[in-house]
Amino acid sequence: MIDCKKAALLVEKKKYVKLPFFSVFGLKFHMSICKDCRHYENDSKAIDHLIKMVYDNSAKLSEEEKQKMIEKLQER
Amino acid sequence: MKLEKTTIDTSQWVQEYADYLFNFALSRLNDEDLAKDLVQDTFIAGMQGLSNFKGNSAVKTWLVSILKRKIIDVWRQKETRKTDTFSSYFSKGPLGEGWLENHRPKGRISEIEEAMENAELKTAIFGCVQGLPEKYKTVFMDKMVDEKDSEEICKEHDITASNFWVIIHRAKLQMRECLEKTWFND
Ligand SMILES: [Zn+2]
Numbered sequence: 001m002i003d004c005k006k007a008a009l010l011v012e013k014k015k016y017v018k019l020p021f022f023s024v025f026g027l028k029f030h031m032s033i034c035k036d037c038r039h040y041e042n043d044s045k046a047i048d049h050l051i052k053m054v055y056d057n058s059a060k061l062s063e064e065e066k067q068k069m070i071e072k073l074q075e076r
Numbered sequence: 077m078k079l080e081k082t083t084i085d086t087s088q089w090v091q092e093y094a095d096y097l098f099n100f101a102l103s104r105l106n107d108e109d110l111a112k113d114l115v116q117d118t119f120i121a122g123m124q125g126l127s128n129f130k131g132n133s134a135v136k137t138w139l140v141s142i143l144k145r146k147i148i149d150v151w152r153q154k155e156t157r158k159t160d161t162f163s164s165y166f167s168k169g170p171l172g173e174g175w176l177e178n179h180r181p182k183g184r185i186s187e188i189e190e191a192m193e194n195a196e197l198k199t200a201i202f203g204c205v206q207g208l209p210e211k212y213k214t215v216f217m218d219k220m221v222d223e224k225d226s227e228e229i230c231k232e233h234d235i236t237a238s239n240f241w242v243i244i245h246r247a248k249l250q251m252r253e254c255l256e257k258t259w260f261n262d
Contacts, residue, residue, distance in 0.1 A: 003172025005165075009245045016226060036175045039183030043252050046185035048220065050255075053192055054201050055221040057099040061112070066094055069116050070087040073123060 002026040007037045011044055086123055093136055094119075097143055103221055104147050104213075106202045114150070118143040144214070151210055165249055179253060188259055197259070204254035212247040219244060 002010070002023075007030045010023055019027070031038055061069075094115055101111035121142050122129075129138055166173040175181070191197045208216060215233060218224045230240050 001172060003166075004175050005173035008249065009241060012245050012248055013241050036180045039181035040175075040252070042183045043181050043185040043256075044248055046189060047248065047251055047255065050185075050189060050192070050197075050201055051205075051220050053189075054198055055103045057103065057221070059099050059102050059108075060095050061098050061115075065112065066090050069090045069094060069119060072116060073086045073090070073119055076120065076123060 002030045004030075004034060004037055004040075007031070007034065008040050008044075011037070011041045015048075086119065089119060089122065089135070089139070093139055096136065097139060100140060100222075101143060101147060104217055105150060106206070110150065114143060114146050117146060121146075148210065148214070151213070155210070165253075181252065182256065184260060185252065185255060188255065191259075200255065200258045204251050204258060207254055208247050208250060212243050212250070215240065215243045216247040216251075 007027055010019060010027045013019065014024075014027070031041070097115045097118060098111055101114045102108060105111055105114075118139055122139050125142070129135075165176060165179045167176050188197060205213065205216070211233070215229055215235075218229050218232075219226065226237070226240060229235075230237055233240075235243070
């Protein structure tokens with residue numbers, strides 16, 4: 001039997017790895033009877049999305065800042 | 077120090093890696109000035125440590141490892157007591173471990189997305205990530221933000237695969253709860 005703690009772990013895991021058949025089945029069954037875990041899965045996906053949006057890694061240093069860095073390095 | 081190694085063009089380093097390192101630091105510290113300083117320090121440490129650079133890893137990987145140590149130092153300085161509240165999310169019942177009454181997910185996080193343009197939301201998310209214990213934070217960021225390979229992360233942090241999943245799981249639980257509390261004020 002998969003309980004809520006295990007279900008929440010599997011929800012994370014299945015995003016990245018293929019779960020064994022019995023886990024897939026057990027998780028499906030648990031989800032069908034547990035509203036809390038369905039909510040958890042929705043929340044978890046929403047968090048993934050939020051994080052992707054917030055941390056977009058698109059910040060850039062200006063050429064001027066880079067030049068400053070190079071100068072400081074050459075001083076040494 | 078071998079002379080030939082010092083001929084590596086460090087200005088080339090800045091052009092090639094500065095933006096990447098800057099984003100790396102910025103996402104983990106949420107402080108532009110500090111991130112810039114650490115990138116600069118990383119290049120300096122990189123130059124000074126050039127003789128230790130074995131050349132068996134990419135320069136980028138090597139610089140990132142220097143930067144990572146610096147970020148962890150900052151975290152440690154700032155560290156107020158962070159506790160892993162994991163044990164308190166679930167309780168044992170007849171059907172195994174179930175959600176504790178006051179920790180039940182309500183499925184409301186997706187409502188937050190609509191407020192994405194809101195600067196407060198960004199602050200809330202950064203705040204919740206910052207609130208994770210150090211080890212969770214590094215692993216979580218590597219996986220969620222840098223989308224690094226799980227095996228690679230395990231190797232780097234010297235943890236087992238099951239340990240890795242537990243960390244992701246706990247970090248996620250804490251993040252979820254933190255966001256809910258911060259955003260919906262309850
Ligand atoms: Zn459940």
